[in-house]
Amino acid sequence: MGIASRWHRATRIQANTGQPVLRRLRACLGAHTAWHWPAAAALSWVACWALWQCFDRGAAGAAAACVGGVLLAALHRQRWRQLMVALGAPAMLLLNASASAAWPAWVWLLALLLLLVLYPLQGWRDAPWYPTPLHALQALPSVVRLPAAAKILDAGCGAGHGLAALRLAYPQAQLQGIEASHLLGLLARLRCPGAKLHRGDLWEQSWSELDMVYVFQRPESMAPLAHKAAVELADGAWFVSLDFPVPGVAHHAKLDTGTRHALWVYRADLLRQSLKTGAGASIRE
Numbered sequence: 001m002g003i004a005s006r007w008h009r010a011t012r013i014q015a016n017t018g019q020p021v022l023r024r025l026r027a028c029l030g031a032h033t034a035w036h037w038p039a040a041a042a043l044s045w046v047a048c049w050a051l052w053q054c055f056d057r058g059a060a061g062a063a064a065a066c067v068g069g070v071l072l073a074a075l076h077r078q079r080w081r082q083l084m085v086a087l088g089a090p091a092m093l094l095l096n097a098s099a100s101a102a103w104p105a106w107v108w109l110l111a112l113l114l115l116l117v118l119y120p121l122q123g124w125r126d127a128p129w130y131p132t133p134l135h136a137l138q139a140l141p142s143v144v145r146l147p148a149a150a151k152i153l154d155a156g157c158g159a160g161h162g163l164a165a166l167r168l169a170y171p172q173a174q175l176q177g178i179e180a181s182h183l184l185g186l187l188a189r190l191r192c193p194g195a196k197l198h199r200g201d202l203w204e205q206s207w208s209e210l211d212m213v214y215v216f217q218r219p220e221s222m223a224p225l226a227h228k229a230a231v232e233l234a235d236g237a238w239f240v241s242l243d244f245p246v247p248g249v250a251h252h253a254k255l256d257t258g259t260r261h262a263l264w265v266y267r268a269d270l271l272r273q274s275l276k277t278g279a280g281a282s283i284r285e
């Protein structure tokens with residue numbers, strides 16, 4: 001759907017609810033910016049940089065860049081995306097100020113390369129790092145009973161916070177994690193010595209032997225992740241997502257985590273059925 005028709009649709013739907021212009025803009029651009037994240041962030045940073053240049057890199061330019069960054073950040077719904085966009089201009093100004101010290105240009109290139117090695121683009125395209133709160137999964141065993149040595153994977157395990165929360169919920173389980181970033185994977189090893197950890201791409205790993213897959217990714221990844229779960233998980237296995245539901249699919253349970261995140265629970269066989277028939281949308285809350 002083009003931007004123009006998305007705008008018309010968003011304003012038509014939301015005119016009745018009396019939502020302010022910012023919400024309409026978000027509704028209009030939301031899916032667009034989401035699909036193109038992190039390009040949306042990069043474009044916002046370039047726009048801030050251009051503003052700064054337009055004002056001859058002076059104090060007025062710095063102020064314009066920072067204000068522009070905050071306005072562009074407001075177009076995003078998620079707090080971490082707002083922060084990443086808004087902090088671009090102050091970071092650029094800081095870097096510029098410190099670059100006027102006698103640092104050779106290759107230092108910046110080296111820093112960028114190091115960042116990409118430690119935290120490859122693949123890792124922050126699906127979801128950048130954001131940890132699961134320790135007690136967020138405590139209600140899960142009341143809904144999903146698993147055998148003592150059940151195999152549970154945290155797909156995109158970051159620094160191991162999700163694994164620690166899973167350990168609390170299922171003390172006997174065999175925990176596994178896969179993570180794209182070397183650095184975060186290393187931290188996960190330190191945090192969860194009992195878990196089996198791999199560095200790699202979560203899309204490449206088979207889920208066929210698992211009893212549960214836990215994810216804390218991003219809204220746009222949920223449909224493809226649910227498809228992977230439906231194709232690969234066995235009947236009786238579970239797919240659990242923190243914060244983001246599978247669009248248009250009936251959930252088995254939605255749990256309150258005592259944090260601002262909800263926990264969405266799906267049974268693999270029902271997920272498979274739901275995705276096959278497209279029937280889930282009507283049952284969803």
Ligand SMILES: C[S@@+](CC[C@H](N)C(=O)[O-])C[C@H]1O[C@@H](n2cnc3c(N)ncnc32)[C@H](O)[C@@H]1O
Pocket residue numbers: 122123124125126127128129130131132154155156157158159160161162163178179180181184200201202203215216217
């Ligand atoms: C929101 S964090 C969640 C971390 C952890 N699961 C937790 O709940 O504490 C998402 C993590 O997924 C990782 N990730 C994103 N895409 C990935 C991919 N394709 N393969 C492996 N890890 C990925 C990111 O590097 C990041 O650490």
